[in-house]
Amino acid sequence: MSYADFASLPCTLSRPAALLGERWTLLLLRQVFLGTRRFEDFQSTMDISRSVLTDRLNVLLQEEVLKRVPYQQDGRTRYEYRLTTKGRDLYPVLMALRTWGEKWMAPEEDESFHLHHRDCGGGVRAKVECTGCGAELTARDVQVTARS
Amino acid sequence: MSYADFASLPCTLSRPAALLGERWTLLLLRQVFLGTRRFEDFQSTMDISRSVLTDRLNVLLQEEVLKRVPYQQDGRTRYEYRLTTKGRDLYPVLMALRTWGEKWMAPEEDESFHLHHRDCGGGVRAKVECTGCGAELTARDVQVTARS
DNA sequence: TAGCTGAGTTCGAAAAACGAACGCAAGGGA
DNA sequence: TCCCTTGCGTTCGTTTTTCGAACTCAGCTA
DSSP: OOGGGGGGSSOTTHHHHHHHTSTTHHHHHHHHHTTOOSHHHHHHHHTOOHHHHHHHHHHHHHTTSEEEEEEEETTEEEEEEEEOHHHHTTHHHHHHHHHHHHHHOOOSSOOSEEEEETTTOOOEEEEEEETTTOOBOOGGGEEEEEOO | OOGGGGGGSSOTTHHHHHHHTSTTHHHHHHHHHTTOOSHHHHHHHHTOOHHHHHHHHHHHHHTTSEEEEEEEETTEEEEEEEEOHHHHTTHHHHHHHHHHHHHHOOOSSOOSEEEEETTTOOOEEEEEEETTTOOBOOGGGEEEEEOO
């Protein structure tokens, strides 16, 4: 079993972990959630090599995290990369990373952007909760049961 | 700016994303949360090369996500890798990946393990909420404000 | 007809990962 | 004492990935 095989294990954690654990993929998704949509913009803001950028975008297209959407520019049709519903559902992953970063890796200077709830202006935080009783959970509150 | 530079940006999202976005790191953390603690066990269960495993463990030690804890084996002292408090705080990241995997990448067969709340037996789910009003948030509910 | 622009593709060089063998410290058995 | 074993790495030559500069290509514009 090598790295790529984790992407096909029947485990709902290893599959996403293998997909997003590929180098550049998390940073690429960060950029997507920050609003970047076009090849040239990804390339120049992230300074990623064009061939790897092409590969990562194609993987995310194939996984249906991103989709290509036509737009008009100078009278000609081009395509940009947009999140699908599946892709937008990755938001909690990014927010969990940020919540952790806020707590443990906060830089001296102010962070590069702020997030707040449009409706009430409150802050944003990722958490784990019990679908039964609604309690907030930590790793220690959760029992892991291996399948037969 | 290259990949490593994202780890030192003053951004609380890019730093964790660069750290966990390194190949093998997310899968290694999965294994840690599943209970693996020793070098040989990581190596054999993940089939990662020993040199890369050494490197990733050292990075996580340096970032204080893991710590080395002595234990006794056959009358001699050895060390195992355990999560620090900072490391345990990554739980929501892994659970967010799993919540996404459950929804979008569920395999035909049953998954490899189940999780439930020790106290009430309920399921486990990651979500994003407003620290002000407590509402559950999606990407569309959140306003991004760039810093000056 | 030539130039421009956005979006890739190509390909040789550099970096990272692989993997088999080696090193090493400490305990156990002959 | 000497050798074997175990767990945890390190080394190093080979393979895979990434880099980065140049090239291609389609379609619009001058």
